[in-house]
Amino acid sequence: MPLAAIGGLAEVAVVALISTLFTLVAGQPNSAPIPFNEFLPDDPKLKVISIIILYIGMNWSSSFIKIFQKICQERIRVLVWFDLSKRAQKNIISQPYEYFLNKKYNDFSTSVLINIERVSSAIVLPIMHLTSSLFVVSFLTITILSISKSSGPYLIISLLTFYSLITFIITPYIRFANRQRILLEREKSNILQESVRTIIDVHLTNSESYFAKKYSDISSESFPFFWKSRVLPDLPRALIEPFGITLIFTIGLLPYLSGNQPRNLIEIVPFLATIAVSALKLTAPLQQAFGAFTRLRAGIPDLEVALKLIELPYHKRKLLDNEKTVSSKGIEPRNYIKLNHVKYKYPTSNKLVLDDINITIPVGSRVAFVGKTGSGKTTTANQLLCLLQPTSGSLQVDGINVSESEVSAWQSNCAYVPQSINLLNSNVVENVAYGLEADDIELDRVWESLEAAQIADLVSELPMGLYTEIGDNGIRLSGGQRQRLALARAFYRKSKLLILDEATSALDNQTEAEVMDAIELIGRRCTIVVIAHRLSTIMRSDYIYEFDHGTVKAAGNYQELLEKSQSFKEMINIAKTKLREDDIEHFLES
Missing domain, CATH: 3.40.50.300 (P-loop containing nucleotide triphosphate hydrolases)
Structure with a gap:
């Protein structure tokens, strides 16, 4: 604010000096003397030289003020960008696991790294530009009105009307172009990241041309929206300068050309020159103000995307370094872990994916979850890890429900190795x-x-x-x-609870056996839940739960399940056949 005001006063001083200079050069009386006129020498030549020196000095001062103001504005913009992106990232990672189930991770990176940066460029920076420009415009407008008492209002009103009309016409096109640009940017980001993430499949399936074409098509589709979103906001700024110059000379020369006010041309030159310089000085801040206003309106789509992340409710987890939070030792299981009548359905569905799950896992035991794909094994494991909040029922440790305030402490006792590894x-x-x-x-x-x-x-x-x-x-x-x-x-x-979700599926039989032996050594120090299809893994388990359509179909040790569950017996027979095939293959390789 203070810099903007000082900059505005500096511009007024420049206009006053140029007005005095043109008046002296034209040999006209200085009807509107500059405030420090009495300090200038009386000799006309020395007076002109002094004013020129002052004029040059004020231009340098005005430029340095603008540079320093730009530095301050950019620093504020970057600080706001950093603050908003940190807040968005903090809010995102604080969301419960359910929030991410139907989200694309690529969209988060695009929103945090690109859209929020654009908010700082298209919202924050234009607000500062608009504020600083209004000071300069206000001061210069008062100066123009004082110099040209009758024609000044026409000039100002015409400029404002012309710009408002253009802005009103093109703003809908700018908004549409920006919304399309955001959507297509996300699509481009997804294609690029997917092609890189699945690079092995890309090469093996010779899909380079497929992804290249897909990316090229999106680029071609987004091309007009990109250049329109950049060019259209600058259109009013580009047109207002020649319009202003045309208006100034039309207003200034009209009385002279019409003959209604017979004056020598030399008499109106100082007036025209002063108004022209004033208008030129006014054009830049007007362009900046109008451009800032246009960018503000064009930046609304980016702002909407950013606000969705910034306004996410911050789920403050009760971390372990909080004195009021129970420690991991305080919730460490000593007897058993239990899922007590747990039911669960996803937020976007009315169908139960877990229906009345009752599971008791003794501490130090090894338990296996088996069943067809989609039967509820991994969702049950997520309940044990407190990643999903049950629709009804509870997780119990030694007969006591794990409360929301104890989730962080409980999770510090848990470790999870999924089939799809993220490193x-x-x-x-x-x-x-x-x-x-x-x-x-x-x-x-x-x-x-x-x-x-x-x-x-x-x-x-x-x-x-x-x-x-x-x-x-x-x-x-x-x-x-x-x-x-x-x-x-x-x-x-x-950890006291280790969940292995097909965690050894990518290992050969020998390495799996070695890893499982290592787990066996540490196994009695922790409780292990294994989601597996491999026969060797299942047979090592103390207790097995067979899942089917979100329910526990059968439970018992290996021999018990073979006797009472036909589906388990069939699954084991298939696994034995696969095991014999692997043994034959291993024999042939050796």
Whole structure:
């Protein structure tokens, strides 16, 4: 604000000096002397030189003020961008797991990194431009009105009317172009990330041309919206300058050409020059003000996208460093973990995917969940991890319901290794000691975890050992190596409940046996729930729950289920056939 006011006064001083200069050069009396006129020498030549020096000095001062003002505005814009993006990211990761079930992760990155940046450029910066421009426009308008008492109002009103008319016509097109641009940007981002993420499939299926064409088609479709969203906001600014110049000379020369006010041309030159300079000085802030207003209206689609993230309710988890929160030790299971009459349906569905699930898991036991795909195994595991809030029923630890305030403490006792592994684009040690600062990582514990996951030998042979970069989502590792690294992450946590969701599916039989032996060694120190189809994994379990259509169809140990569940028996026969085929294949390979 103060800088904008100082800048406006500097522009007024420049106009006053140029008015005095033209009046002196034309030999006309200085009817509107500048405020410090008495300090100038009386000699006309020295007076002209003094005014020229002052004029040059004020122009330099005005430029430096504008530069400093721009620096301040950009600093504020970037700070706002950082603050909004941090708030959006904080809100996103605080959302419950259910929030992400029907979301595209690519949309989040596009919204946080692109749309919020545009909000700072198309909303925050234009507001500052509009504010600073209004000061300059106000001061220069008063100056023009004082110089040209009769023609000034016509000039100002005509400029405002002309710009308002153009803005009214093109604003709907700008909004439409921006909305389409946002949608197509998301689509382009999705195509690019999907093609990179599935690069193996792209090469194996020769799909390079498919994704290239898909990306090219979207680019072609978005092309007109991109250039229109950039050009249309500048259209009023481009037209108002020549319109203003035309208007100034029309108003100034009209009395002279009509002959109603017979005056020498030399007499109106100072007036025309002063008005022209004033209008030129006025054009830039007017263009900035009008442009800012146009960008504000055009930026509404980006603002709407950003607000959806910024206005997400922040779910403040009761973290373990909070003194009022129960510690992980305080909720550590000592006897059993139980799902008590749990029912669950997804937020967008009325159909129960879990229906009256009753499961009791003794501490230190190994339990297997088996069943067809979509039978509810993973959803039940998510209930054990408190990732999903049951529609009814509860999770109990030693007979006591886990309350909302205890969820964070309970989850610190849990580890989860899914079939689809997600690794950080970082080094080995940061993937094993997930989410820990470098100073907090215990390297001995990292090596112990790698050894338990049967991957320590491989890591020790890597060029930089623990600090070797593994690429985006572990792309430099094989599928089995990625799964073992994920297992090492789970082992590092020394959790009391370990859930393995097809976590050994990418391992060969020998490596799986070695990993399961390692799990066996640590198994009695923690409770293990295995979601598996492999016969060897199922047979090692103390107790087995067979799922079907969101219910527990049968439960018991391996022998009991063979006797009382025909579907389980059929599944085991299929697994045995597969196991014999693998043995034959292994024999032929050897």
